[in-house]
Amino acid sequence: MEELSVKKKRLRRIALLMGNAVLVCVILLLCVWRVNSNHSDGMESAKNAFVSNVSSMRSFANEVLSSEQSACRDWAVYINGADMTMEEALEYLSRANSDDAVMAHILDYDTCSGYSSKAREDGDSAVDYSSFSDALASAQSAMNREKDGDVCITSAYTNPISHYQSVGFLENITLTEDGGQKDYMLIRVVPSDKIAEKWVFPHQYAEGELAMISEDGEYIIRASAFKNQNLWEFVRIYNELGYDEAEAVKEEFYSGKTQIMQLKDSKGQAYCLVCLPIEDIRTDAWYAAYIPTGFLETTRVDYTMVAIVAIGMLMILLFNSLYILDMNLKLRKSNTLAVNASRAKTDFLSSMSHDIRTPMNAIVGLTDIASRNVDDPIRVSDCLTKITAASNHLLTLINDILDISKIESGKLSLNAAAFSLRKMVDGEINIVQQQLKNKEMELEVNTDGIQEEYLIADELRLNQIFINLLSNAVKYTQPGGKIRVDVSSVLTGEDGNKARLIYKVADSGIGMTEEFMKTMYEPFTRVADSRKDQTQGTGLGLSITKKIIDLMEGDITCESEIGKGSVFTVTLMLPIADQTQAAKNTSAETGFELKGLHLLVAEDNDINWEIIHELLAVHDISAVRAVNGRAAVDMLENEEAGTFDAILMDIQMPVMNGREATVEIRKLPDETKRMIPVIAMTADAFAEDIQACLEAGMDAHVAKPVDMNKLLSALREALAART
Numbered sequence: 153m154e155e156l157s158v159k160k161k162r163l164r165r166i167a168l169l170m171g172n173a174v175l176v177c178v179i180l181l182l183c184v185w186r187v188n189s190n191h192s193d194g195m196e197s198a199k200n201a202f203v204s205n206v207s208s209m210r211s212f213a214n215e216v217l218s219s220e221q222s223a224c225r226d227w228a229v230y231i232n233g234a235d236m237t238m239e240e241a242l243e244y245l246s247r248a249n250s251d252d253a254v255m256a257h258i259l260d261y262d263t264c265s266g267y268s269s270k271a272r273e274d275g276d277s278a279v280d281y282s283s284f285s286d287a288l289a290s291a292q293s294a295m296n297r298e299k300d301g302d303v304c305i306t307s308a309y310t311n312p313i314s315h316y317q318s319v320g321f322l323e324n325i326t327l328t329e330d331g332g333q334k335d336y337m338l339i340r341v342v343p344s345d346k347i348a349e350k351w352v353f354p355h356q357y358a359e360g361e362l363a364m365i366s367e368d369g370e371y372i373i374r375a376s377a378f379k380n381q382n383l384w385e386f387v388r389i390y391n392e393l394g395y396d397e398a399e400a401v402k403e404e405f406y407s408g409k410t411q412i413m414q415l416k417d418s419k420g421q422a423y424c425l426v427c428l429p430i431e432d433i434r435t436d437a438w439y440a441a442y443i444p445t446g447f448l449e450t451t452r453v454d455y456t457m458v459a460i461v462a463i464g465m466l467m468i469l470l471f472n473s474l475y476i477l478d479m480n481l482k483l484r485k486s487n488t489l490a491v492n493a494s495r496a497k498t499d500f501l502s503s504m505s506h507d508i509r510t511p512m513n514a515i516v517g518l519t520d521i522a523s524r525n526v527d528d529p530i531r532v533s534d535c536l537t538k539i540t541a542a543s544n545h546l547l548t549l550i551n552d553i554l555d556i557s558k559i560e561s562g563k564l565s566l567n568a569a570a571f572s573l574r575k576m577v578d579g580e581i582n583i584v585q586q587q588l589k590n591k592e593m594e595l596e597v598n599t600d601g602i603q604e605e606y607l608i609a610d611e612l613r614l615n616q617i618f619i620n621l622l623s624n625a626v627k628y629t630q631p632g633g634k635i636r637v638d639v640s641s642v643l644t645g646e647d648g649n650k651a652r653l654i655y656k657v658a659d660s661g662i663g664m665t666e667e668f669m670k671t672m673y674e675p676f677t678r679v680a681d682s683r684k685d686q687t688q689g690t691g692l693g694l695s696i697t698k699k700i701i702d703l704m705e706g707d708i709t710c711e712s713e714i715g716k717g718s719v720f721t722v723t724l725m726l727p728i729a730d731q732t733q734a735a736k737n738t739s740a741e742t743g744f745e746l747k748g749l750h751l752l753v754a755e756d757n758d759i760n761w762e763i764i765h766e767l768l769a770v771h772d773i774s775a776v777r778a779v780n781g782r783a784a785v786d787m788l789e790n791e792e793a794g795t796f797d798a799i800l801m802d803i804q805m806p807v808m809n810g811r812e813a814t815v816e817i818r819k820l821p822d823e824t825k826r827m828i829p830v831i832a833m834t835a836d837a838f839a840e841d842i843q844a845c846l847e848a849g850m851d852a853h854v855a856k857p858v859d860m861n862k863l864l865s866a867l868r869e870a871l872a873a874r875t
């Protein structure tokens with residue numbers, strides 16, 4: 153089930169990543185498409201712009217041709233008006249022609265031969281056009297139409313005198329010959345280059361070229377980009393077209409369907425061909441313009457830019473994916489930690505429940521046995537002894553839990569005061585004495601190293617450390633074993649007036665493994681499982697010990713070997729006190745006389761009232777009961793001031809709880825009543841409960857079940873403080 157959901161999650165993650173990747177690709181494709189469509193729109197308008205440019209070039213080109221034609225006509229008009237012979241005409245022409253590159257030829261219509269105004273180097277001026285009949289044909293036909301303003305231009309041919317590629321402009325002249333008149337053809341021969349030179353495109357089309365072609369595609373004036381003799385042949389060859397296809401291209405243009413077409417030139421380069429009819433001056437010829445397509449491209453797709461954007465987006469995607477994966481990993485880890493913590497808690501509750509039930513079971517069972525044997529005092533006494541032991545264990549357990557909770561919430565504070573180290577060690581030995589006797593164990597105590605007896609520390613907590621370690625040594629050593637305690641305290645001189653206290657407990661017990669020692673200071677770690685094992689314990693002792701030592705900025709070390717025993721060493725740096733200080737502290741505790749006190753006890757529970765009433769009586773203290781907080785306040789108010797010496801206040805009570813009652817008491821008009829010591833005596837024993845009691849105005853807090861010693865010293869302190 154779990155595996156399935158993990159698989160599902162993984163699939164979902166992969167789907168998410170794929171979705172992102174697809175999204176990135178779509179965005180990129182849209183970008184490219186947009187740039188391309190911009191580009192093709194741009195291309196279309198660039199082509200149109202070029203066509204209109206060629207269109208305006210056309211009138212300019214026409215001008216150039218017309219001016220050549222009219223120069224020729226001027227000659228003809230002059231010759232015709234002057235009745236010239238051939239020699240005279242040639243002589244006139246050589247004078248009239250100021251342009252070196254241009255020549256004038258006069259031909260006989262019948263023979264297509266004649267003379268040039270300029271002779272060859274050897275003086276020969278004869279020219280023969282019989283092989284250029286094709287070139288002449290179109291010009292002649294134009295001339296025959298006799299339309300004014302027409303340009304009668306030949307196709308390109310080679311000037312027989314200069315050998316330049318040239319075109320000729322034709323006019324008819326009449327010469328005097330043998331007393332009569334004869335028609336001749338006057339040709340103004342102009343090098344093609346000279347004309348093409350003038351057909352210059354404006355700056356933005358600098359690569360553009362213009363040509364003039366006849367109806368069948370023969371070049372009249374050729375552009376250098378156009379190869380072959382014929383434009384359509386050039387188109388056919390370099391675009392690998394069939395004759396029909398080439399014909400179709402030509403038709404497209406000539407029918408006027410197309411004015412511009414993209415083709416490939418002799419270098420395989422794309423160019424645009426524009427074909428426009430030469431209107432005005434000659435209807436059977438066309439202008440053809442050439443421009444490399446690249447020159448028209450205004451906006452290009454910047455693929456580098458696209459690549460940068462693509463890589464950038466992919467990087468972001470990758471980075472984000474890695475980040476998400478990392479987050480997932482962390483979440484999974486913290487989830488595992490949470491699961492482990494919750495498992496530890498469950499384990500703890502299970503073992504707590506067991507640990508509490510065991511002594512409870514003993515108490516319930518032994519009470520039952522005692523009540524059945526009330527007539528047998530020995531049996532009853534035995535039961536009561538065992539009940540006391542079980543109760544004490546239960547109390548230890550609960551106190552340990554309280555301590556751990558206090559420490560873990562950071563609420564354990566140390567109350568440093570002067571004390572006698574020797575007395576403390578003696579007291580501690582007394583406590584374990586009984587256990588030692590039971591197990592027939594030998595204890596050796598060496599206090600020779602105590603050079604500084606009076607120190608300042610939280611005596612209660614220090615005692616707790618020593619007792620934990622010593623009772624563990626007793627617990628985990630088999631009967632007949634040996635224990636040795638070494639205590640020393642030596643003035644160090646460093647860090648002010650401090651002594652180094654070393655407390656060392658060595659036993660010959662069961663020892664511990666290296667592995668176990670790594671985690672022994674964690675709460676609830678035990679080698680023995682009290683659910684299966686007889687050795688009683690909570691697994692909290694070492695944890696509390698270590699935490700208190702940390703709080704005191706001390707150090708604890710342990711050496712242990714399975715089957716041989718363990719040595720725990722505690723090192724603490726404690727300020728040195730003098731004897732009088734320590735003595736003052738002890739007397740403050742015992743100083744106040746409690747005998748004959750009269751107390752008010754607010755307690756809703758009958759059994760608890762009975763117990764406390766009885767226990768107080770043992771110490772000659774009398775008490776009256778109030779069944780809730782309200783009753784307590786009323787009784788205090790109604791009785792005379794000074795009737796009660798102090799109030800023991802339960803917290804959880806019906807009608808009015810102990811905290812509310814205290815708040816009321818602290819508002820009473822009578823000063824004696826208002827200032828009466830109030831001690832909380834409650835099962836609410838967590839740090840925040842204690843804090844709440846003090847905030848409500850109580851003097852002290854004593855946890856239930858009541859430890860009489862603690863209650864009495866709290867009473868003593870509170871009374872001493874109020875006087």
Ligand code: ADP
Nearest residue numbers: 624625628663678679689690691692693694718
């Ligand atoms: P508890 O004694 O209540 O189980 P502690 O926290 O005091 O809890 O000790 C944790 C565990 O460390 C014990 O259960 C025991 O397995 C091991 N241990 C502690 N002190 C000793 C010792 N002196 N010798 C052997 N084992 C010990």
